[in-house]
Amino acid sequence: xxxxxxxxxxxxxxxxxxxxxxxxxxxxxxxxxxxxxxxxxxxxxxxxxxxxxxxxxxxxxxxxxxxxxxxxxxxxxxxxxxxxxxxxxxxxxxxxxxxxxxxxxxxxxxxxxxxxxxxxxxxxxxxxxxxxxxxxxxxxxxxxxxxxxxxxxxxxxxxxxxxxxxxxxxxxxxxxxxxxxxxxxxxxxxxxxxxxxxxxxxxxxxxxxxxxxxxxxxxxxxxxxxxxxxxxxxxxxxxxxxxxxxxxxxxxxxxxxxxxx
Ligand SMILES: [Zn+2]
Ligand SMILES: [Zn+2]
Numbered sequence: 001x002x003x004x005x006x007x008x009x010x011x012x013x014x015x016x017x018x019x020x021x022x023x024x025x026x027x028x029x030x031x032x033x034x035x036x037x038x039x040x041x042x043x044x045x046x047x048x049x050x051x052x053x054x055x056x057x058x059x060x061x062x063x064x065x066x067x068x069x070x071x072x073x074x075x076x077x078x079x080x081x082x083x084x085x086x087x088x089x090x091x092x093x094x095x096x097x098x099x100x101x102x103x104x105x106x107x108x109x110x111x112x113x114x115x116x117x118x119x120x121x122x123x124x125x126x127x128x129x130x131x132x133x134x135x136x137x138x139x140x141x142x143x144x145x146x147x148x149x150x151x152x153x154x155x156x157x158x159x160x161x162x163x164x165x166x167x168x169x170x171x172x173x174x175x176x177x178x179x180x181x182x183x184x185x186x187x188x189x190x191x192x193x194x195x196x197x198x199x200x201x202x203x204x205x206x207x208x209x210x211x212x213x214x215x216x217x218x219x220x221x222x223x224x225x226x227x228x229x230x231x232x233x234x235x236x237x238x239x240x241x242x243x244x245x246x247x248x249x250x251x252x253x254x255x256x257x258x259x260x261x
Contacts (some may be wrong), residue, residue, distance in 0.1 A: 001030040001242045003227060004249040005220040006174050007129065007154050007202035008034050009096075010059070011048040014206040014217055023056060026220035030242070035253065037045045037095055037129065038062045038084075039251070042069025043077040046084055051090040062092045062129055062254065070105035070113035072240060078116055091253040093121035094129025095154055097144075097259075101133040111142065118146050127151050127252050143169055148238060150252055155204050156190065163190040167198055174200035177210035177218060180229045188233045196234075196244045201226055213239050 005026065008021055020033045026034060034061050040048030049061035063084040065073045085091055096117045098110050105113075121128045128151035132139040136158070143151075156173040165171060173194050178184050191199070201223050203209075209218035210225040228246070231238040 001239055003029070003031045003201065003223055003242050003244050004033045004035070004202050005031050005205075005223040006035050006105050006152065006178070006200045006249050006253075007204050008036055008220055009207070010034065010036050010220070011038075011040055011208050015219075022219045022221075026223075027058070027073055029221040031220050031223055033058050033060060033249070034179075034251075035060050035062065035091070037064075038090075039064055039066035039069065039095055041147040042066065043074065044080075045207050046077065046080055046124055050084060050087055050090065059089075061087070061089050061092045062089075062094045063090055064094045064096045064129070065113055066095055067097050067099040067102050067110045067114065067131060068102060068104040072105075073113050073116075080118065081117070081120055082123070085120060085126060089107075089154055090126075091153075092127045093117055093124075095131040096128060097131040098135035100134045100135040100138075105137075111138065113140060115146055118142070121226045122147070122149060125149065129154050129192070131155070140165055140169065143171075152200055152204060152252065153167050154187060155188050155208070157184070158190060159186040160190050161191045163193055171249060172198045172200050174202040175230060176202045176226060177208040177222070179226055179233070180211040180245065181214070182211075182223050191233050196236075196240075197248060199230070199241075200242075200248055201230065201245045237253055254255060 006116030036049035053061040153171040205218035233242045
């Protein structure tokens with residue numbers, strides 16, 4: 001079985017003690033690729049994921065400014081993002097979007113930084129990884145107006161209506177640990193509704209560990225638990241789920257390339 005964890009924060013300090021062992025466990029669990037999200041602690045450091053991808057051939061990277069950190073972005077940030085976007089192991093721009101739950105950056109600044117990064121992704125014809133929280137309408141409006149490429153709604157926790165909107169806008173939906181939570185029936189309905197060629201798996205580790213690890217530190221190996229649950233929800237085998245989610249990731253992010261080193 002070949003799995004991909006399409007959203008990890010392996011640079012997080014929670015992995016400082018045992019990062020190599022965590023990555024080894026993921027490989028042993030069949031996770032053949034991991035996408036390291038490069039938002040880190042925000043600008044000026046934009047290379048959290050690029051560094052990790054340099055250490056492991058099967059780790060790919062994104063670069064981007066998280067909406068939380070939007071207020072830290074400057075002209076120099078965007079210049080550097082453009083340079084890093086061309087790095088051979090950078091396969092997407094993200095996670096970018098809007099977060100009105102925490103409002104760590106002013107909303108108008110979040111929207112402006114989001115738009116600028118959409119333009120950078122478009123320049124490099126790269127897919128985008130979207131983070132949206134309590135900002136669904138604004139996120140969709142900006143995407144519909146300004147985005148004509150590919151992308152993924154990371155940590156999708158919406159219902160069938162929102163799934164349909166995201167799918168109509170051309171996005172893939174990535175499901176993580178929330179899919180396994182007892183109260184998440186609307187999310188499971190959305191996962192049942194989504195066509196197989198638009199589904200991805202992720203952990204968003206170290207956050208949001210799936211059942212039976214809920215409440216503990218999440219890690220890429222646990223993507224197998226979410227794959228198992230997704231297979232149940234869709235009445236498919238875990239092998240089928242692994243095969244199509246991996247193929248979708250490769251189509252979205254690799255586009256026939258084999259980045260390593
Ligand atoms: Zn996120
Ligand atoms: Zn994330």
